[in-house]
Amino acid sequence: MNEIIAMVLTTIGALFVLSTSLAMVRKRDVYLRINVTTKTATLGLGLILGAAMVYFNEYSVTTRVLATIIFVGLTAPIGGHMLARAAYINKTEKWEGMKIDDLAGQYDPKKDILHSKKKNTKFEPPTDYDKPSTK
């Protein structure tokens, strides 16, 4: 019975991981890729680790697996957030189909502050993703 539950959990988790990696190839923007990765990878990985927890059914394994799940679930969104912020400040090109940019005009490059209200600092990443870069 434990084996069947472990097989089902692992299958769902592996399919989630496969959908994440398909999105890594198909999505057209750094920000979209970071968004997809940090959400789906934690869920798929949590299901695979939960399958190990169900299969072994010991206290030592359960504590280790729970610690890993909590650690990954806490740190993967933090890392994704820091990376997206660094990419935005670095002026990584955004997809020209992006309709709403909530951070436009809120970063002050001289004082190096990211305001939380609209300041109209005229800071926006370039939008020519599909064209070759002219640098």
Place this chain on the structure above:
Amino acid sequence: MSIADYYNFVIIPILGLSVILVFIRFLKGPSIADRVISLDMLILMAIGIVVIYSIIHDQSTFLDIAMLFALIAFLGTVAFAYYLEERRKRDE
């Protein structure tokens, strides 16, 4: 069909295909942030593969390596993000 056969012939190929797809993005990625996030994703999938192998070989000791990989993935991502921000400040 035992659980080891199922994992060897169904789950490991699915995870291998996803590793290949993410590695394509790792090679193609137009910016550094693409490469960093795909490296993070590769290490997360390595955790999954280690867990699958620990179930196949019935050795729960392998899960320590999975925990170590989680630590290394977080450290690497945060270090690269900090480096990207600091590099822009130094350029100006």
